[in-house]
Amino acid sequence: MPDRRPATLPPGPADERRYVSPMPKTGHVALAGVPNVGKSSLLNRLVGEHLAIVSPKPQATRLPVVGLRTEGDTQFVFHDLPGLLEPRYMMQSRMRQAALDQLARSHAIVYLHPAPAGVAPPFESLAGLEGPPRAPVLTVYTKADLVPAAARAALGPDALLVSAETGEGIPTLLARLAVLLPEGEFEFDPEDIGTQPLRFFVVEYLREAAFEVLEDELPYAFTAEVEEFREHSSPVYIRVTLLVERESQKGMIIGQGGRTIKAIGSHARTRLEALLGKPVYLDCWVKVLPNWRRNAASLSRLGFPEDAPAS
Ligand SMILES: Nc1nc2c(ncn2[C@@H]2O[C@H](COP(=O)(O)OP(=O)(O)OP(=O)(O)O)[C@@H](O)[C@H]2O)c(=O)[nH]1
Numbered sequence: 001m002p003d004r005r006p007a008t009l010p011p012g013p014a015d016e017r018r019y020v021s022p023m024p025k026t027g028h029v030a031l032a033g034v035p036n037v038g039k040s041s042l043l044n045r046l047v048g049e050h051l052a053i054v055s056p057k058p059q060a061t062r063l064p065v066v067g068l069r070t071e072g073d074t075q076f077v078f079h080d081l082p083g084l085l086e087p088r089y090m091m092q093s094r095m096r097q098a099a100l101d102q103l104a105r106s107h108a109i110v111y112l113h114p115a116p117a118g119v120a121p122p123f124e125s126l127a128g129l130e131g132p133p134r135a136p137v138l139t140v141y142t143k144a145d146l147v148p149a150a151a152r153a154a155l156g157p158d159a160l161l162v163s164a165e166t167g168e169g170i171p172t173l174l175a176r177l178a179v180l181l182p183e184g185e186f187e188f189d190p191e192d193i194g195t196q197p198l199r200f201f202v203v204e205y206l207r208e209a210a211f212e213v214l215e216d217e218l219p220y221a222f223t224a225e226v227e228e229f230r231e232h233s234s235p236v237y238i239r240v241t242l243l244v245e246r247e248s249q250k251g252m253i254i255g256q257g258g259r260t261i262k263a264i265g266s267h268a269r270t271r272l273e274a275l276l277g278k279p280v281y282l283d284c285w286v287k288v289l290p291n292w293r294r295n296a297a298s299l300s301r302l303g304f305p306e307d308a309p310a311s
């Protein structure tokens with residue numbers, strides 16, 4: 001273990017205990033806020049990889065994405081959460097449940113609010129919580145690159161502004177978070193950036209493509225399921241079923257001469273190859289899973305946690 005005692009400290013037994021083998025710090029940090037505020041973009045900036053999907057359309061994130069960052073003696077376990085909203089149908093209430101579950105399990109909450117929208121309302125009211133969350137809440141203004149100096153001043157002298165675009169404010173954010181984390185051994189390898197299986201990212205990147213390529217309500221009715229994953233074949237072989245809610249949507253996913261499905265597959269393949277560092281063959285098929293966003297069994301099968309039982 002390297003001696004991490006700062007050179008300027010005077011010698012002494014208490015100092016020895018405290019500095020020679022410092023206890024590492026680690027904890028779970030929730031990135032929370034309403035849809036589209038830049039939670040996923042910030043997660044990607046924090047881990048230095050395009051892990052979480054990003055879209056100008058709201059509600060792109062449906063299930064939490066975990067990103068790791070280890071800096072010296074501190075390991076941050078970030079959770080990019082689905083945007084908090086008032087659910088209108090079952091998938092949205094499962095998304096909200098997933099977000100609330102992780103909020104309750106986190107050591108710190110980063111409450112993200114876009115700087116261009118002005119001063120953030122209180123987190124509890126925005127999140128529709130009955131009381132303040134257990135973990136400390138750090139309010140952070142996103143999209144700092146979009147606001148001129150005068151608008152920054154209006155946010156107050158202590159406001160913390162970050163930009164996923166330029167990286168502004170990230171070191172300050174990490175420093176303010178580090179003091180909120182408990183001491184403890186690292187849960188993950190310091191080299192790792194994520195914890196979720198590749199299958200999860202296959203679906204996510206296909207959904208990201210859907211947000212880019214498809215219009216109107218269609219990306220919201222879209223999801224995918226991995227049927228087969230041969231990681232040791234070359235190229236890596238992945239067979240997926242692209243799922244829509246109605247028969248009439250199948251043709252729109254396939255597109256003229258298969259143009260749309262090719263564009264979706266190719267976007268996801270490029271992202272997966274970047275993540276895996278090897279060539280991928282993505283075999284895409286389309287199926288209807290009727291009304292899956294409003295069907296409890298389909299949602300459970302697709303990985304959405306069940307609502308908390310009424311107590
Ligand atoms: N200029 C600028 N745009 C940003 C920044 N962060 C995010 N955006 C854009 O804001 C939009 C939403 O970003 P996301 O990261 O997908 O937002 P989110 O909060 O994860 O959204 P949901 O998953 O839908 O809740 C995208 O078009 C991003 O490119 C930023 O720092 N600067």
Ligand SMILES: [Mg+2]
Nearest residue numbers: 039040060061
């Ligand atoms: Mg997101």
